[in-house]
Amino acid sequence: MAAKAYKVIDRRSASGWVSSNTLIETATQTTDRGYTPPLDDDIHRTVSNLGRRTLMTLGRSILWRFPALMGMVLEQANLAVSSFIPQYTGRNRAWGDQAEGVLREWHKVMDVAGWPYDYDSFLQQLVIAPIVEGETFTLLTETSEGYPLIQMIPAHRVGKYAAPSDTARVRYQGTSLWIDGVLVDDSRPYPVEGSSPSPSPLPEGGGARGGPEIVFTARIVDGVILDNYGRPIAYRLDEDYQQAPVDVAARNMFPAFCPITTGQVRGFSLLASSVFDWQDLAEWRRFEMLAQKVFSTRTLIETNESGDEDEAKSIIQTAATFDADGKKTTLDVQRLYGGTIQYLKAKTGSSVQAFGYDRPGTSSREFLKTTLRDAFRGTEWDMFFSLDPQAVGGAPMRVIVEKINSVLGKRRKLVRKCCLRVDGYAVAKFMMLGLLPWDDDWYQWDYQGPADLTADKKYDSDVDIQEIGQGLGTRKLSCARRGLYLEDVDAQREIEADAELERAGRLARKHGISLQEALMVLRPPRSSSATLSSAVAEDEPAGAQERPPGGGGE
Amino acid sequence: MAINFFVGWSQQELEAELRAAQEDLAAGKSTISSQAGEVRSGAAVELSAQERIKLILRALNKVNPEEYPVADVTAITSTRAAFSGAAWD
Numbered sequence: 001m002a003a004k005a006y007k008v009i010d011r012r013s014a015s016g017w018v019s020s021n022t023l024i025e026t027a028t029q030t031t032d033r034g035y036t037p038p039l040d041d042d043i044h045r046t047v048s049n050l051g052r053r054t055l056m057t058l059g060r061s062i063l064w065r066f067p068a069l070m071g072m073v074l075e076q077a078n079l080a081v082s083s084f085i086p087q088y089t090g091r092n093r094a095w096g097d098q099a100e101g102v103l104r105e106w107h108k109v110m111d112v113a114g115w116p117y118d119y120d121s122f123l124q125q126l127v128i129a130p131i132v133e134g135e136t137f138t139l140l141t142e143t144s145e146g147y148p149l150i151q152m153i154p155a156h157r158v159g160k161y162a163a164p165s166d167t168a169r170v171r172y173q174g175t176s177l178w179i180d181g182v183l184v185d186d187s188r189p190y191p192v193e194g195s196s197p198s199p200s201p202l203p204e205g206g207g208a209r210g211g212p213e214i215v216f217t218a219r220i221v222d223g224v225i226l227d228n229y230g231r232p233i234a235y236r237l238d239e240d241y242q243q244a245p246v247d248v249a250a251r252n253m254f255p256a257f258c259p260i261t262t263g264q265v266r267g268f269s270l271l272a273s274s275v276f277d278w279q280d281l282a283e284w285r286r287f288e289m290l291a292q293k294v295f296s297t298r299t300l301i302e303t304n305e306s307g308d309e310d311e312a313k314s315i316i317q318t319a320a321t322f323d324a325d326g327k328k329t330t331l332d333v334q335r336l337y338g339g340t341i342q343y344l345k346a347k348t349g350s351s352v353q354a355f356g357y358d359r360p361g362t363s364s365r366e367f368l369k370t371t372l373r374d375a376f377r378g379t380e381w382d383m384f385f386s387l388d389p390q391a392v393g394g395a396p397m398r399v400i401v402e403k404i405n406s407v408l409g410k411r412r413k414l415v416r417k418c419c420l421r422v423d424g425y426a427v428a429k430f431m432m433l434g435l436l437p438w439d440d441d442w443y444q445w446d447y448q449g450p451a452d453l454t455a456d457k458k459y460d461s462d463v464d465i466q467e468i469g470q471g472l473g474t475r476k477l478s479c480a481r482r483g484l485y486l487e488d489v490d491a492q493r494e495i496e497a498d499a500e501l502e503r504a505g506r507l508a509r510k511h512g513i514s515l516q517e518a519l520m521v522l523r524p525p526r527s528s529s530a531t532l533s534s535a536v537a538e539d540e541p542a543g544a545q546e547r548p549p550g551g552g553g554e
Numbered sequence: 555m556a557i558n559f560f561v562g563w564s565q566q567e568l569e570a571e572l573r574a575a576q577e578d579l580a581a582g583k584s585t586i587s588s589q590a591g592e593v594r595s596g597a598a599v600e601l602s603a604q605e606r607i608k609l610i611l612r613a614l615n616k617v618n619p620e621e622y623p624v625a626d627v628t629a630i631t632s633t634r635a636a637f638s639g640a641a642w643d
Contacts, residue, residue, distance in 0.1 A: 307631065316633070322628075332633045
């Protein structure tokens with residue numbers, strides 16, 4: 001017989017139970033270290049709109065002041081989306097080929113900003129902006145003829161003047177959405193999650209009628225107008241301080257950022273945790289560079305009894321010049337000759353020494369390196385991969401490359417999501433315009449990015465072969481790591497095999513040899529003749545090797 | 555702006571002091587001691603004759619730059635190297 005579950009009795013006094021932090025010491029802050037104010041609140045209450053924009057400012061600033069940081073960010077963009085080709089994954093391959101072609105052409109002119117803004121710049125921005133600025137926005141728009149276009153909206157334009165007290169009056173009815181009395185979406189297919197339906201329509205007109213009316217006061221957080229569940233309804237674009245803001249429905253505009261904390265409606269610069277370090281490093285390097293420049297202005301230090309140059313002993317080619325106040329404006333120019341032998345008086349402390357300096361010292365450089373490494377890690381990237389790959393050995397580099405591939409995968413996930421929205425919007429528009437026929441799987445797309453990085457291509461290839469051979473891996477996975485689609489690879493292999501057999505057949509008929517012999521001639525040479533011989537022996541039917549050259553056809 | 559240690563002295567006073575310093579130097583004195591107030595080692599000021607002359611010359615340049623041009627009263631303490639002279643050198 002199974003025992004009954006034990007009923008837990010939690011006895012309390014009239015004032016509840018006595019609670020303390022005796023079990024976990026760190027649950028109580030002490031004066032041994034700086035006090036951390038409470039952060040147990042929604043993310044937008046712990047980072048203000050001004051704070052988020054300050055991070056954007058600092059991120060933008062430091063990007064252009066620190067070459068290693070600029071290089072690291074561009075490196076991520078280059079490696080993540082050097083190619084990112086849409087691949088139709090639906091059932092109608094013919095439609096897919098046509099749609100891929102249409103998208104390929106559209107990508108050249110997709111941005112309302114015109115040349116040189118196109119699909120490539122769009123992809124780059126989707127990687128760079130979330131790291132540096134926290135996010136970027138994409139507006140789905142169209143020409144007057146309904147041809148689809150996108151517009152990149154930099155993050156600073158959304159909620160620039162947002163205040164914590166901002167709210168918006170939202171009204172939804174039928175398929176129409178109004179914000180503060182302005183129609184922002186006339187074809188919203190699902191209602192907003194606001195207050196209970198209102199029994200009577202409000203005087204604001206326009207848009208589709210019918211269905212229950214939903215009216216409520218929506219919160220605005222950092223320029224994002226939210227429904228009752230914290231889902232964005234629209235984004236508030238601040239044109240200018242004097243002008244009224246423009247609200248764009250969230251169905252027509254979306255941000256690109258990777259949430260780190262639940263409840264985030266805006267992205268924070270990924271440099272946020274390291275920007276002080278980057279600033280300190282930049283200033284430290286600049287000051288140190290000034291010191292180095294000052295040091296480098298000195299060459300020789302001559303110590304003598306008078307403390308000055310004796311014109312009777314040296315050759316002053318050009319005398320110093322002075323201004324009207326008696327201040328020196330140029331130095332005396334001393335002529336030097338190769339092979340000079342200098343004589344100094346003994347026992348006077350006279351000497352000539354090369355001016356030497358050893359700054360920054362080894363400890364400073366180590367500290368700099370550690371700080372730089374931490375700053376890199378704050379953006380998920382690895383300093384050794386980016387700046388100093390020689391410093392680590394082969395095995396550690398393979399681990400680093402695995403991590404880098406993981407980060408690149410994460411960057412591509414965000415780009416893929418954005419591309420799906422943009423290309424899905426464009427394909428839908430093309431079908432509406434008749435530029436593409438209808439297809440039931442029109443929304444099924446994937447993207448072919450660049451191949452994964454590898455620290456040792458041959459090693460990885462050998463591992464793939466072994467794992468596939470032992471059933472521990474699949475060809476599909478290996479192809480994906482190479483930036484290839486198995487279906488495409490197999491299709492191409494079939495084409496190549498067919499062509500090879502065709503050629504082998506022609507050769508066999510022409511020279512009176514077997515198909516296998518013709519194939520052997522066509523195949524790339526093996527590593528040794530022994531291998532070739534054994535392969536022939538395996539491939540040939542019994543007795544074939546005795547056939548005289550050129551004799552007998554099939 | 556360099557400090558003029560003899561500010562307020564007339565040209566005659568400076569030239570008299572210059573003459574004295576030059577005579578000290580010519581006589582082979584390496585240092586000149588001067589004391590103010592009570593004689594205590596801590597209040598003694600020792601200066602080489604050459605340094606004293608340099609300071610007086612700088613002061614004279616301030617009083618009469620025509621007679622004591624700055625180029626003549628400024629020691630060369632740093633120079634810039636040149637490895638060739640004029641184009642024909």
